[in-house]
Amino acid sequence: MLSAVLSTPAAHPAEAAAHFAGRLSFEADVSDVRADLLAGETGIAVVDSRSQESWRQGHIEGAVHLPTAEIASRAASLIPPDVTVVTYCWGPGCNGATRAALEFAKLGYHVKEMIGGFEYWAREGFPVVTAAGAETRPVDPLTAPLAPSAAGVMCGC
Template sequence: MTTTTDTSAIPEDNPVLRVPPASAAEAVAYFRASLTFHADVSDVAAALAVGGDAGFVVIDSRSTESWDQGHVPGAVHLPTALIPEQAERLLDKAVPVVTYCWGPGCNGGTRAALALASLGYRVKEMLGGIEYWIREGFEVETWQGRERRAADPLTAPAGAECGC
């Protein structure tokens, strides 16, 4: 496959290429940086499934009512508003933290990550939040125990790895 760098051949009304893509070097820097700040639910689940020390702690930054509806097994409940007063009691600054909230339409995990980073913690945000955790068919924990819903075939290929 060949690509062109001649932008004169691109129609002015092309909404995708109206602003040209970054150079390869700029793209490498951007996407590498993105991966330093984010983890997806499948990667978090795979790391936790190995057992033992995953090398990070998962923080659920939602309200108590939301936490009670179901959360990532083994996660620590630390609502964003309580981070300044409780983080040092609950977390070790030497251990990376992965935050999450509801889902892609919510920036609560981002706000929690910012609050923790401001206190000196190394943080990643789990993309998709608890919504995609559940949609991909991973177990959630409630006060009644663990439960698993069927995976959404639009987010998790049935019986196959996504290949990413």
């Protein structure tokens, strides 16, 4: 029987290394963003590119609310030029964070997209701010360990 996985050969290890290093230069996951926010990392700015209604429904504490359509006109007044911008939108089924990242890149910012978006932030049990205040939802065991490690890292990948 022909292998579905092996029917297309894997890339040469050097090509694979370049590919995966490239992906990491464009993406950050929610656990890494959370760790940096907890550590007080000043070299990043987390940007929520969703609508005002979505922002009120829930967002990451400390994020800057900057809908994609407003990035070109407002980014310079809100985001320092020397930070790496981390964009997020709803989740994997939404490309809003990708569009926002493109807008920041066109303005000359270093930028990464937070893969998983707000959905995975909430599903991993990280705190969110809503119109009613801060809340933490239960951890989804399909996305993260139910208890953080001794180091406080959720994912541990």
